[in-house]
Amino acid sequence: MSSIKLNAVEKWFGEVQVIKGVDLEISEGEFVIFVGPSGCGKSTLLRMIAGLEETSRGQIMIGDRDATAEPPSKRGLAMVFQSYALYPHMSVRENVGFPLKSAGLPKSEVDAKVNEAARVLKLDDYMDRRPKDLSGGQRQRVAIGRSIVRDPTAFLFDEPLSNLDAALRVEMRYEIAKLHQTLKSTMIYVTHDQVEAMTLADRIVVLEFGKIAQVGTPRELYERPANLFVAQFIGSPRMNVVPATALTGVMLPDGAVSVGMRPEHIAIVPAGAGQMDGTVDVLEYLGADTFIILSCGSAGQITVRVNVNSDLVSGDSVGLAVASEMLHAFDADGQAMR
Template identity: 85%
Template sequence: MSSITLKAVEKWFGNAQVIKGVDLSIDEGEFVIFVGPSGCGKSTLLRMIAGLEETSRGQILVGDRDATAEPPNKRGLAMVFQSYALYPHMSVRENVGFPLKSAGLPKADVDAKVDEAARVLKLDAYLDRRPKDLSGGQRQRVAIGRSIVRDPTAFLFDEPLSNLDAALRVEMRYEIAKLHQTLKSTMIYVTHDQVEAMTLADRIVVLDFGKIAQVGSPRELYEKPANLFVAQFIGSPRMNVMPATSVAELTLPKTAISVGIRPEHIDLVKKGAGQIDGTVDVLEYLGADTFVILSCAEAGQITVRVTGSATCKPGDVVGLSMPTTRVHAFDADGLAIR
């Protein structure tokens, strides 16, 4: 295991700059996840760490070693891709052990490492099967096993669950979380799925057009977003944002241009009893929760999360009560001011 440090890292494709001076320190054994919308540079940044993309400017350190100019095979990192890239004619045992066999290790050593990886990933019963006889989740575990046997300095995951259906993604999130607890290895993980980021990461790096918008624990990003971009990217449903002038009854900083509040922090009350009123448009019943979507004049569309079934119905006019302590204020540049 080792720490990974990025110092003023940039990536240019011709005249287009896609990574714009990123500084980041990842501690040994830490699980860090890069998130952001499509095109924000998260996969490019991961590939730069892996050595699969050249670093245009800046430094990448693996431990205390400057790895900026090193080829991928010298960095000691293992990458797990979105595609499993398994050899269809090989068994699970042969696929997992292939990197070691290619490196010329004795068969006994290869077998021992493969058996240990299979134990950790619960693949013991599948070692003699071919990839076509495995589920998507099992194939992804084989791909991860192929990385584990190399005993890498750190694991790099590039959207490894995006090819799986919803149920398998939940299962594999659990498997990856347990894997990190077992191996205690440094892991860097790229995803566009904020649920994966919130449930897996020690820290999340939110990227916006090649720059870091905020770095912090899942709780820090959810409860104290540094700007409007993070406030609306982290959280599902997303944070409600409205003009500060639309909720005049709230005591706000003078520089506040917009305010935000999470759907679960709004209470539905009688008309006129809250800061604003709204007309119920749609109810989205999800079992434990219901999302109430309302039209609120100048404030725009507002989503409220209520527990269980909502007592209101489309067309009802209700009040929205927003505790001041739960309201986030943002200035003209979109930066949080409280």
């Protein structure tokens, strides 16, 4: 287990810069998740840490040593990919123990480490099966087990759940969270799924065009986004953003150009009684929640989340009210003002 530190790291492909001077410190035992839209550089940054991509400039520290120029085999890291990459002709036991057998460890030591990994990942009943006889979630657990036996300084996960269906994703999120609690290892995890990020991470790194837009705990990013990009990327449904001029009767900081409102912070009131009016377009009933989607003239489309049954129907005119302390003001550059 080790800390990882990135000092002004850059990655260039020819004349194209994809990682633009990233500084980041990951503490020993911390679970950090990289999120961002496709093409933001999150997988490239992970591969640079792993040594699978050369670092064009800057420094990568693993613990107290400079690992920037080290090959992947010397970094002591274990990477779990989106693809399980299991050997189809080997049993689960053989797949999990393969890295140790290849390293020439004694059979007794290999067996002990494999059995411990099986216990941690609840694979005991599957050790003599072949990968084709396993579900997707079980195969991913085998891939993780192959990493565990190496006793790495840190685990790197590159979208490990993207091949699984919705139910298995939920199950594996739980498995990975429990794994981190058990091993207390440093983990870096890449995903485009903000639900995975919000539920698993100690801290989230939001990337935008090869730069860090914000780093913080899930709560910090949700409640205090640093800019418009983070405000609308974190949260589902996304934060509503309207021109500052679209709201009436609200005190905003000087220079505020746009205002953000989380869907759950907006109340439906009679038309004319709130900060703006709208017309109901669609109601999406999801059981515990209902999403009310409204057209609000120059403010555009607004989504409101309510946790009670609504009697509204498409075409109804209503008012929208939000407490001023729940508003997020942004300047002309999209930076948060409060």
